[in-house]
Amino acid sequence: MKPYLDLLPSPVLVTDASGHIKEANLDLLALVGGDTSSWAGRYIDTLMPGSSRIFLQTHVWPMMLRHRMVQEMYLHLNTHNQEQVPVMVNARHGLWNEQECIFWVFYVARERSRFEAELLEARARAQRLASELSLANAELRTLHAQLAQRTEFVESQNRELSTLSETDPLTRLGNRRALERAVAHWQSQAPIGTPAALMMVDVDHFKRVNDTHGHDEGDRVLQQLAQQLQASRRGSDLVVRYGGEEFAIWLPGATPDGARSVATRAHAMVKKVLVDQKPITVSIGVVCAQHTLHKERDMVFLSRLLHQADLALYRAKAAGRDRTEWHTSSVGLS
Numbered sequence: 001m002k003p004y005l006d007l008l009p010s011p012v013l014v015t016d017a018s019g020h021i022k023e024a025n026l027d028l029l030a031l032v033g034g035d036t037s038s039w040a041g042r043y044i045d046t047l048m049p050g051s052s053r054i055f056l057q058t059h060v061w062p063m064m065l066r067h068r069m070v071q072e073m074y075l076h077l078n079t080h081n082q083e084q085v086p087v088m089v090n091a092r093h094g095l096w097n098e099q100e101c102i103f104w105v106f107y108v109a110r111e112r113s114r115f116e117a118e119l120l121e122a123r124a125r126a127q128r129l130a131s132e133l134s135l136a137n138a139e140l141r142t143l144h145a146q147l148a149q150r151t152e153f154v155e156s157q158n159r160e161l162s163t164l165s166e167t168d169p170l171t172r173l174g175n176r177r178a179l180e181r182a183v184a185h186w187q188s189q190a191p192i193g194t195p196a197a198l199m200m201v202d203v204d205h206f207k208r209v210n211d212t213h214g215h216d217e218g219d220r221v222l223q224q225l226a227q228q229l230q231a232s233r234r235g236s237d238l239v240v241r242y243g244g245e246e247f248a249i250w251l252p253g254a255t256p257d258g259a260r261s262v263a264t265r266a267h268a269m270v271k272k273v274l275v276d277q278k279p280i281t282v283s284i285g286v287v288c289a290q291h292t293l294h295k296e297r298d299m300v301f302l303s304r305l306l307h308q309a310d311l312a313l314y315r316a317k318a319a320g321r322d323r324t325e326w327h328t329s330s331v332g333l334s
């Protein structure tokens, strides 16, 4: 039967049931060297290095005893040129010349081992890259959080600055810039034809308060006047300290009647502020307007309102103070 063994395209070995070599085909001899007679009678593990011998004893033989066959066992064979070649082994009990024996078929797995080593290396590399990537991601998230924090800080500083730049420190009312912003906003939002009014409110004989009672008392009066003017406005109106002892009230959407009642209320409210038991009075100049302007004329619109409200205020002063005068024609461009 030996010629048949030589025809098989893999190294093949035949041992007796306890592992002593009986036959080896040409492929096996080409691998391990020698001829059949030089191997005959030797124990199978003499073909293998130490580690494979241990594996053979502890794993392969117990499996053979239990199942009478093994499949895909991974061993090494010593080659004729002192190398150790990795092999896969299938083995099975059978009859050889009517005697119980074991057929061992080896499959040389050099390439497979190389692929496995390469795969392991590639997997280790991928794991290294993944952990580097996750570190970089964590760093990126930290930087992102820091950036968001700083942006929020800068934005809140900007908001604070912008509020401060539009606030009068003495009365905590808005200032001229706040008025400009409110009017520009109204012009960009309100439909054409919407009415509005602007009032200039000037304290009467305020210089006397300062001269008689001192600047601090003057400041206190200005603060109280600011509160009373705030109390006389409607919800959508804006009271600002325009400068010195002059206030402005912007009344978006106000008709002449609406503006009149605000002015009347303002005259009454400011009289609650007393100096030497005497009520403070104000003079008021009012101009009514309609939204007919194109946006590029914003500043002209407000300048004209201010100018005409000032003219009316001047007339109120000239006519004896503590009164409201109106600018006769409404402001607007068609």
Ligand SMILES: Nc1nc2c(ncn2[C@@H]2O[C@H](COP(=O)(O)OP(=O)(O)OP(=O)(O)O)[C@@H](O)[C@H]2O)c(=O)[nH]1
Binding pocket: 170, 202, 203, 204, 205, 206, 207, 208, 210, 214, 215, 216, 217, 218, 219, 222, 243, 244, 245, 317, 321
């Ligand atoms: N205490 C105080 N006084 C101010 C402030 N700003 C302006 N004044 C004073 O306001 C006074 C304004 O005086 P005038 O412009 O002569 O006007 P007036 O005395 O109110 O007289 P009429 O407007 O004509 O009724 C001046 O004495 C300014 O010094 C301020 O912030 N605090």
